[in-house]
Amino acid sequence: MGSIDGKVAVITGAGSGIGRALAIALAGRGARVAISDVNEEGLFGTAERVNTVAREKAHVEVLDVSDQSAVNTYASSVAGHYGVVHQIYNNAGVAGGAVPVVDCDYETYERIIAINLWGVINGTKEFLPYLIESGDGHVINISSLNGLMGQASMTGYCTTKFAVRGFTESLRxxxxxxxxxxxxxxxxxxxxxxxxxxxxxxxxxxxxxxITDHQRQRAEAYNKKLLKMSPMQAARIIVAGVEANRSRILVGKDAKGVDLLVRLLPRSHSRFVTWWEKRTFGGS
Ligand SMILES: NC(=O)c1ccc[n+]([C@@H]2O[C@H](COP(=O)([O-])OP(=O)(O)OC[C@H]3O[C@@H](n4cnc5c(N)ncnc54)[C@H](O)[C@@H]3O)[C@@H](O)[C@H]2O)c1
Structure with missing residues (x-):
């Protein structure tokens, strides 16, 4: 058994994007995958694709990662199904929209913290006893470029992604x-x-x-100019990093550039980011 082949890997938020690509990439490398998502349709779409490349059918369950007792029951269900659990990819997450602090309601903050931060804590905590028991466990937590650098109108998202970094580094x-x-x-x-x-x-x-015009423009700019790398390419980079037992994986030139920027300009990078945001998103 290699670091992926034959391993039982749990992937949350597997109904779309990076989670779906991770599930396909891991199953293609011989992992036995347990996939979950709050979105049933997306989840079953992923299951179909996974089952075309996997040696063994995926374990598939609808799950809201922000629901601690549901994650507890889910962990027993996966462990009961496979008899062992080696890896968890805490991937489920939401962007939460672009809203300045003064306009952002508490519900919006609570929701993003519940999914992006509590989701990662719940997944880690509920699976950790099984990972330890496996004798060969691995926790993989998905933060963001926004876990390295803050951005205007993204306080909720950046808070959760910096917190995922703190939680994960402490866990290590x-x-x-x-x-x-x-x-x-x-x-x-x-x-x-x-x-x-x-x-x-x-x-x-x-x-x-x-939803303001500026918020629509911003989402469009993200879709057209910034969200560039294919999810499959991202999944390949993540899986290669897991195989190499990297403690930290930067996915893409943009993440590497931001990492360098905040190290080179620890006090003044926010000015550069503000200039870049005006140029990219326009408006206020
Ligand atoms: N796409 C990017 O550019 C990017 C960059 C940095 C970090 N990330 C992070 O990568 C992860 C995956 O995002 P993505 O880009 O693939 O987005 P996506 O929207 O394509 O996929 C996210 C998945 O998470 C699921 N999800 C949302 N709330 C959930 C909940 N409460 N319980 C379970 N599942 C839930 C969604 O249904 C969806 O299937 C997120 O944590 C995101 O913050 C993405």
């Missing part, structure tokens, strides 16, 4: 200090061509929030 230190057999990897993707920006607008519309 803890696994080392307690000598537990669990590796820990933090992933910072740059712009990946997924539904994330459009889903944020759809969600705001469903919640009856007003």
């Amino acid at each position: 230190a803890e696994m080392l200090s307690l000598k537990k057999p669990v590796r820990v990897t933090l992933v910072h993707p740059g712009g990946i061509a997924t539904n994330i920006a459009s889903s944020a607008l759809d969600e705001a519309e469903r919640a009856g929030r007003e």
